[in-house]
Amino acid sequence: MIFFVYHLQTYSPKNRAWKKVIDYVEKYKYVLIKDELSLDALKHELCDVVNRINAxxxxxxxxxYTAEPIDNGRITRIEAHVISAGCPDTVFILDICKVRSIYQFNEQANVLEKEGGEQ
Structure with missing residues (x-):
């Protein structure tokens, strides 16, 4: 199954650490993810980046860092936030969805339609 990063929302960085995380995660905007193994690798990579920058x-x-399914499992949401005064202050939100299908143009299909219409 193929996945797609269809939504990335970043928030104004409040310090250098947040800026580093935002700069890193922005490279994944509108990226195709080849399979579930790659999706798991992406989750772990982002978690490692957040932990490294924390260190x-x-x-x-x-x-x-959190990564969890939302919308009945159709979307995976990855996010980072900081708890400040008891409320979460969001650094970024990255939503990944499953690709339903892939459209590919095929000239043969168009030729067959024309031939079928003329008969």
Whole structure:
């Protein structure tokens, strides 16, 4: 099954750590993901990036990473946020959906339609 990153929302960075995460995650906007293994790898890669940047900036509040299905499992949402004063402050939201089908132009189909219409 193929997946597609159809929605990426980033929020104004409040510090250098957030900026690093946002700059990294923006390269995945509108990307096709070949299969479920690649989707799992992407989830782990983003988690590792968030954890690495947290480690590089130990004095700042830690970003928390989540990846979970939403909309009855049709969409996978990956997000990072910081809990500030009891409320989550979102860094980014990345929504990934399953590709239903792929359209490919085929001249043979058009030729057959013309031949079928003339008979």
């Amino acid at each position: 590089e900036h130990p004095k700042m509040k830690r970003m928390q």
